Amino acid sequence: MSQSRASQNTYLLVPILLIALLLSTAVIRGPNLVSLSGFGSAIIVSAPLILATFSLVALAVAGRGTVDLAVGPLLAFINVTIVKLNGLGIVTGPFGVILVALGIGVLYQLFFALIIIFVRVQPIIVALSGFLALTGINLVILPRPGGTAPDWMSSWGLGNTIFSPVLLIVLLAIAAWLLFTMTSFYTNLRLMGYDERAAYTSGVRINVVRIGAHVIAGLFVGLGAICYTALISSGDPTQGTTMTLTAVTALVLGGVSLSGGRGGVAGGLLGALNLFLIGYVLATFNFGSTQAFVTQLFYGLILVLSLLLTLLVPVIGRYLYFISPFAAFVVLGCVVLGIMLYVSTRDTYGVAAVASDALKTNPDVLTRYLLLPPQSGSGVALPDLSPLQKAVFGFAAILAVLTLTVRVVVSEAVSVRLGAFIYVFVSALILLLFLVVGEQSHAAGIAAAGQLVGITA
Amino acid sequence: MTQTFGDGSRGGGLFVPRSRALVWLNLAVTFVVAAISFGLGFWQGISAQVVILYTVVLAAVLFWLINYIAVIFEPRPSSLDTGSAPAAAGGVWAGNRVLIITMSVMLIVYLLITATVPSFRSLGNLIAFLLLEAILVFAFKVSNRFAHGRSAFIGLIVLLALIVISSFTINGFLSAPNIKAILLFAAFLGIACVGQTLVALLGGLDLSIPFVIGSSNIGLLFLIGLGVPSWLAVVFVLLIGATLGFLNGVLSYRLQGQALILTLGMGFAIAGLVQILTSIGSSFGGNVFGTVPKWLQNLAAMNGRTFGLAVPPTILLWIVIAIIVIVGLRYSAFGRYIYALGGNRRSAKLIGVSEFKYWTVAYTISGFSAALTGCLLLGWSGGGFIGVGDQYLFTTLAAVVIGGTSLMDGYGGYGYTVIGVLVLQVLSAFLIGIGLKYEWQQFIFGLLILPMVALYGRAPDIRAQV
Numbered sequence: 001m002s003q004s005r006a007s008q009n010t011y012l013l014v015p016i017l018l019i020a021l022l023l024s025t026a027v028i029r030g031p032n033l034v035s036l037s038g039f040g041s042a043i044i045v046s047a048p049l050i051l052a053t054f055s056l057v058a059l060a061v062a063g064r065g066t067v068d069l070a071v072g073p074l075l076a077f078i079n080v081t082i083v084k085l086n087g088l089g090i091v092t093g094p095f096g097v098i099l100v101a102l103g104i105g106v107l108y109q110l111f112f113a114l115i116i117i118f119v120r121v122q123p124i125i126v127a128l129s130g131f132l133a134l135t136g137i138n139l140v141i142l143p144r145p146g147g148t149a150p151d152w153m154s155s156w157g158l159g160n161t162i163f164s165p166v167l168l169i170v171l172l173a174i175a176a177w178l179l180f181t182m183t184s185f186y187t188n189l190r191l192m193g194y195d196e197r198a199a200y201t202s203g204v205r206i207n208v209v210r211i212g213a214h215v216i217a218g219l220f221v222g223l224g225a226i227c228y229t230a231l232i233s234s235g236d237p238t239q240g241t242t243m244t245l246t247a248v249t250a251l252v253l254g255g256v257s258l259s260g261g262r263g264g265v266a267g268g269l270l271g272a273l274n275l276f277l278i279g280y281v282l283a284t285f286n287f288g289s290t291q292a293f294v295t296q297l298f299y300g301l302i303l304v305l306s307l308l309l310t311l312l313v314p315v316i317g318r319y320l321y322f323i324s325p326f327a328a329f330v331v332l333g334c335v336v337l338g339i340m341l342y343v344s345t346r347d348t349y350g351v352a353a354v355a356s357d358a359l360k361t362n363p364d365v366l367t368r369y370l371l372l373p374p375q376s377g378s379g380v381a382l383p384d385l386s387p388l389q390k391a392v393f394g395f396a397a398i399l400a401v402l403t404l405t406v407r408v409v410v411s412e413a414v415s416v417r418l419g420a421f422i423y424v425f426v427s428a429l430i431l432l433l434f435l436v437v438g439e440q441s442h443a444a445g446i447a448a449a450g451q452l453v454g455i456t457a
Numbered sequence: 458m459t460q461t462f463g464d465g466s467r468g469g470g471l472f473v474p475r476s477r478a479l480v481w482l483n484l485a486v487t488f489v490v491a492a493i494s495f496g497l498g499f500w501q502g503i504s505a506q507v508v509i510l511y512t513v514v515l516a517a518v519l520f521w522l523i524n525y526i527a528v529i530f531e532p533r534p535s536s537l538d539t540g541s542a543p544a545a546a547g548g549v550w551a552g553n554r555v556l557i558i559t560m561s562v563m564l565i566v567y568l569l570i571t572a573t574v575p576s577f578r579s580l581g582n583l584i585a586f587l588l589l590e591a592i593l594v595f596a597f598k599v600s601n602r603f604a605h606g607r608s609a610f611i612g613l614i615v616l617l618a619l620i621v622i623s624s625f626t627i628n629g630f631l632s633a634p635n636i637k638a639i640l641l642f643a644a645f646l647g648i649a650c651v652g653q654t655l656v657a658l659l660g661g662l663d664l665s666i667p668f669v670i671g672s673s674n675i676g677l678l679f680l681i682g683l684g685v686p687s688w689l690a691v692v693f694v695l696l697i698g699a700t701l702g703f704l705n706g707v708l709s710y711r712l713q714g715q716a717l718i719l720t721l722g723m724g725f726a727i728a729g730l731v732q733i734l735t736s737i738g739s740s741f742g743g744n745v746f747g748t749v750p751k752w753l754q755n756l757a758a759m760n761g762r763t764f765g766l767a768v769p770p771t772i773l774l775w776i777v778i779a780i781i782v783i784v785g786l787r788y789s790a791f792g793r794y795i796y797a798l799g800g801n802r803r804s805a806k807l808i809g810v811s812e813f814k815y816w817t818v819a820y821t822i823s824g825f826s827a828a829l830t831g832c833l834l835l836g837w838s839g840g841g842f843i844g845v846g847d848q849y850l851f852t853t854l855a856a857v858v859i860g861g862t863s864l865m866d867g868y869g870g871y872g873y874t875v876i877g878v879l880v881l882q883v884l885s886a887f888l889i890g891i892g893l894k895y896e897w898q899q900f901i902f903g904l905l906i907l908p909m910v911a912l913y914g915r916a917p918d919i920r921a922q923v
Contacts, residue, residue, distance in 0.1 A: 065714055119558075119911045120918065122864065124662075124717065126907065132851050133903030139896035200919050241850075245725060248718055258715045293732040300726025304708065307719050311711055 010317040011255030011262065012325040014309055015270035018253070020332035022277040024339050029284040031343045040164065044157055044231050046276040047166045048075065050269060051224030052247040053254065054173060055105075055217040057268040059123075060251060062213040063193030063260025064116070066123040067251075070108075070130035071221060072243030076236065077134045078104050078225035083147035083235030092150050102222035109218030113211045131244070138237035147235040156230035166227050173223055177265040180216070189213055194261030249303040250275045252310065278302060330404045334397070337430075341393070474527045483523040491516040559908040560590055566904060576892055585622040592618040608861025608869075608909075612876035619883045627890035634759075635886070637769070641759060643882040644775035645837070646852060647875060649830040651782055652702065652823020653853040654874045657862050658799040659819050661716040665705055666827040666853050668724030670846030672731035673698055673831030675745045678841035679735040682747035691753075695828050701727055702824020706817030713816075732843060745841040757836035771833055782871040795819065799867020855902055856881050859909045 032038050052071050059066045068074075078101050085091040091100055108130070115126050149157075156165050180186055188209050192199040200206050229235075254271025256263030278298060287294045474480055491512050498508035550557070567586050592614055623630045649666055656663045673694045680690035705723050709716040735745050755762065757771045786792035797805040798815055806812055827846075834845050860877025862869025881902070888898045 067718065115907065119555075119907070121907065121910045125858065125864070125910050128851055128854060129903045129906040131903070132855070132906070133900045136896040136899030136901075136903060140894070140900070143896075196919065206919065245721065249722065252715075252718065258718065290733045290736050293729045293736065295729070297726050297729030297733065300722045300724070300729060303722030304719055304726065307712055307715055307722065308708065310715075 010325060011257075011310075011313045012267060012270065013316060013328060014306075014312075015254050015267060015274060016325060016329050016332060019270055019274050019277065020336050022274060022281060023336050026277050026281050026284070027336075027340050027343050029281060033280070034340050034343060040158075042276070042280075043167050043170070044164065044227075046272060047170050048224045048228035048231060049243070049246055049250060049276060050170055050272040051173060051220050051227060052243060053250040053268040053272040054177065054265060055220035055224065056247055056251045057254070057256050057263050057265065058213050058217040058220065060256050060258055061189055061193045061260060061263050062210055063196055064123050065258060065260070066116075067127065067248060067258055068112070068130075068217065069124070069127040069244055069248070070112075070134055071247050072245075073131055073134035073138060073240035074105065074108055074221050075225045075228055075243055076138050076238075076240040077108075077141075078222060079229050079232075080138055080142040080147075080235040080237050082225070082229050083149060084141055086150045087147050094150070094152050097150055098222075098226060101226050102219055105218035105220070105222030105225070106215050107218070109214040109221070110211065113214035117207050117210060131240075135240055138240065142235045142237045145232075145234060145236040145238060149229045149233040149235075153230045154233060157233050166230055169223050169227060173220060174265055174269065181264065185209065185212060190261050192260075245303075246275050246299065247272075249299060249306070252303060253306040255310070255313065257310065257313075275299070275302075330401075334401065474524060479527050480524070483520060483527060486523060487516050487520040490519055555908070555911050556594065558911070560593060562904060562908060563590060563593070566901060570893070570897070574892065582626060582891070585626055589618050589622060609873050609876055612860055612873065612880055616876060616880050616883060619880065619887055623883065623887040623890060627887065630886070630890060637772075638759065639882050639886050640772045641757075641769050641837075642885075643878050644769075644771045645757075645830055645834060646849070646856060646882065647775050647878045648771075648778060648826055648833065649849050650853045650856050650874050650878060651778060651826040651871065652819070653857050654782075654862055654869070654871050655786075655795060655819040656716075656823050657854075657857050657864050658795050658867050658869060659816055660799055660802075660865065660867070661709065661713060661816070661819070662854065662864070663702075663705065663720045663820060663823045664717055664850065664854075665701070665720040665724030665727065666823065667846035667849040668728040669698055669701060669824055669827035670831040670834065670849055671843040672727050673828040674835050674845050675735055675841035675843055676731050677832050677835050678745045678747045678749065681750065682745065687750040687753060691832050694832060695825060698828020698831070699821050699825040702821040702827070703817055705824060706820030709820070710813055710816050728843060747841070749835060749839050753832070753836040754839060755836075757833045758839075759837075771837075774833075779871060779875055783875075786870050791815075791818075796867050801867075852881060852902070855906050858906055861909075 027033055033042065052075055055071055056068060059068050081104060082091075082097055082101060085100065086097070091097055112123075112126055112130065115121060116123050158164075188199065188204045189212070191202070192204055192206050192209050196206060199209075250271035251263075251268065252258065252271070253274050254263070254267030254269070256267050256271070279295060282291075282295050282298060285294075474483075494515055495508060495512045498511065499505075563586075571582075595614070629635060649670065653663055653666060676697070677690055677694045680693065681687050685693070701723070705720050708723070709719045712719055755770070756774075757769060759769060760767075762768070762770075786795065794805065794810045795815055797808075797810055798812060802812065830849075831846065835841060838845065856877035857869075857874050858864070858877070859880055860869065860873035860875070862873050884901075884905075885898055888901065893901075
């Protein structure tokens with residue numbers, strides 16, 4: 001590991017730390033999260049936000065301060081269009097609906113890109129204009145929430161199992177982005193975002209690259225709209241503004257630079273999951289009639305704070321060059337996994353040593369503010385792990401730590417990129433956890449939500 | 458109305474054409490038009506004093522306007538002919554790209570409305586539409602002759618066109634109550650736009666305005682409900698608004714590229730916090746009930762009276778504020794420094810203008826003006842509602858942009874914003890008048906921003922930047 005050079009991804013440290021804290025809190029406060037239905041509903045609920053954030057990431061990397069504020073209304077527009085067409089019986093089949101969704105997303109973004117390139121108006125103005133126009137037209141198409149999603153989607157939004165088509169869509173989107181980062185097109189895109197003039201003078205065809213970035217963003221929005229339609233299984237023209245705000249917050253929280261050239265799917269995913277978890281944790285506190293306002297306050301504050309944190313990114317890069325975000329990710333991931341397993345396999349919530357380590361608080365505070373009193377009857381009541389399972393877990397954990405440590409050392413020595421192997425490996429580990437939990441989880445469970453796939457980012 | 462057009466060297470501020478014949482011709486045209494209007498006035502049976510007054514005013518304005526246009530079109534002695542006309546088709550496209558695109562967008566919008574709203578299909582509307590297109594062509598062709606003030610000129614032309622078309626198509630558009638209503642809502646929007654204009658001149662944007670409006674709206678009613686004297690409550694809310702604006706400025710100073718996102722987050726947090734504060738101890742989450750004092754109602758209600766005149770005081774307040782802001786921006790050191798910073802940040806810093814100071818002051822004014830709008834809106838509606846500012850989320854921005862304040866290089870001013878505000882309000886009244894729903898209005902506003910910005914807010918091509 002070289003002393004002179006910081007990791008490219010130091011900006012990921014903040015979201016990684018945050019997600020560890022949030023996930024621990026979420027699991028301790030609402031243990032229902034660690035169950036089959038908990039994970040399932042978490043995936044369903046957070047999928048639209050994740051995909052909307054990906055769309056913003058693709059545009060933000062393209063530079064010129066492109067923050068597509070119209071992402072929420074566009075998502076809602078595709079949603080109400082699908083529902084409307086379905087209601088009229090014009091487009092009902094899976095192929096047709098997916099084609100319509102992706103087509104609208106791509107067309108809009110293409111239009112957006114052409115305006116930026118040829119009319120040369122600032123992207124933010126085009127985005128605002130699109131926001132206004134789409135918000136209006138959504139209400140014209142569907143004056144109030146209603147309608148029904150296509151029949152074949154009805155089973156998608158149940159969220160009682162982990163492996164749903166929605167998860168498949170999210171995983172495909174992530175995989176597609178990772179494949180995309182291996183191309184030279186992506187390199188050109190980042191160069192253009194970082195310094196457009198330099199890119200132009202070094203022969204990058206910036207117009208083509210920009211259009212490409214917008215098309216990718218459009219595809220992501222289309223996928224997000226499909227997931228959103230599956231989630232609410234109807235049309236809703238009113239949620240555009242909120243979706244935009246949460247997606248932009250997720251983008252900033254994921255350490256993606258709004259001035260271009262920095263950011264990636266990992267940041268976007270972490271940011272979106274963080275926002276989802278914030279909502280989840282806040283929902284476990286009972287604020288009575290002010291619940292919605294508290295959530296609003298927190299979203300706003302987090303957006304502001306995370307923006308201010310981006311000022312610290314260079315500082316972090318300068319002083320914490322010896323911490324690889326990936327190593328931090330692995331260590332914290334192990335800690336959080338331990339907490340999750342502990343919580344899901346105990347029916348009494350004592351003060352977990354791991355939890356107190358992770359949360360850096362003393363037991364008194366923990367028992368007073370963080371832990372729910374043991375519930376009787378309701379909630380999860382999981383039996384202890386069998387010896388065989390314990391052995392399997394122990395073995396898996398040791399293997400994981402060894403492999404990953406070796407891998408980190410090697411990767412940090414050579415380069416700062418994380419290989420695809422890592423993602424696969426960590427995903428496999430987490431799937432194992434799912435399987436164990438799913439096996440033990442009783443089908444009943446309040447449809448609380450939560451997320452673990454997140455730490456595979 | 459706005460800043461003077463042109464560079465002032467052509468006939469000073471009076472715009473007297475050089476050729477004597479032209480002046481006489483203009484005078485004749487003015488006389489003919491004035492005579493026609495004089496006759497029309499008596500034919501409609503309006504009282505003689507009013508007819509005479511209107512005729513004189515019309516004649517004066519028309520004479521000045523025709524002279525002005527004549528001066529604009531006069532061949533300038535110093536300038537050489539700029540080459541011959543380029544190749545026909547390509548030349549037409551290259552020279553009038555924006556115009557053609559704008560016209561086709563308008564055509565599409567017109568066809569859309571015609572297709573969806575059956576009551577819209579009438580000969581009058583078709584004529585009005587063609588007239589609008591003709592006015593657009595005229596505005597574009599004339600505006601190419603301006604070095605500065607183009608956007609204001611176009612804005613005024615569009616405003617004029619809108620008023621003409623509205624009076625043709627909508628009965629009672631020019632009636633006193635309707636004009637009063639338009640002006641009242643324009644006043645609310647205009648006051649909210651004061652801060653947005655200053656911030657935009659410096660190259661930032663403030664999206665916390667709607668949230669501050671909503672928060673001050675319920676906060677003021679809450680304070681009055683607690684038994685605080687109403688004047689004190691208003692002062693307190695205004696101070697809080699200014700403080701929030703100051704906070705916005707301080708926080709966004711280092712993040713100027715992302716000021717828009719930051720203020721959006723701040724606004725969200727503020728709205729949440731105020732709702733928490735006002736709903737603690739009340740069983741109605743987020744809804745505040747109370748009685749609005751009489752003086753505040755009179756200040757902003759449609760039937761408000763100023764010193765006995767049947768004009769809501771808010772309109773006069775807006776006029777006063779507009780004059781103060783326009784004069785302040787043009788003649789005070791503060792205003793000039795804001796232009797300096799907006800125009801070239803680095804040069805301004807080198808001559809010792811404190812960027813931090815002006816940035817935060819602009820945001821402070823923005824918070825203050827938003828809070829003031831919130832208080833006035835409480836007087837207008839008589840009940841606190843957090844969502845009262847929602848429509849201002851982008852309309853403030855749209856007004857600034859349509860008026861012609863550039864978001865990049867510190868060009869523009871509050872006078873332009875006033876034009877933008879009036880255009881938006883008249884357009885909105887027109888759209889309501891022809892029976893369009895609010896949703897369609899939003900759609901049209903959204904589409905309107907783009908061509909307006911394309912007129913004067915275009916970045917140079919990348920080839921020109923390298």
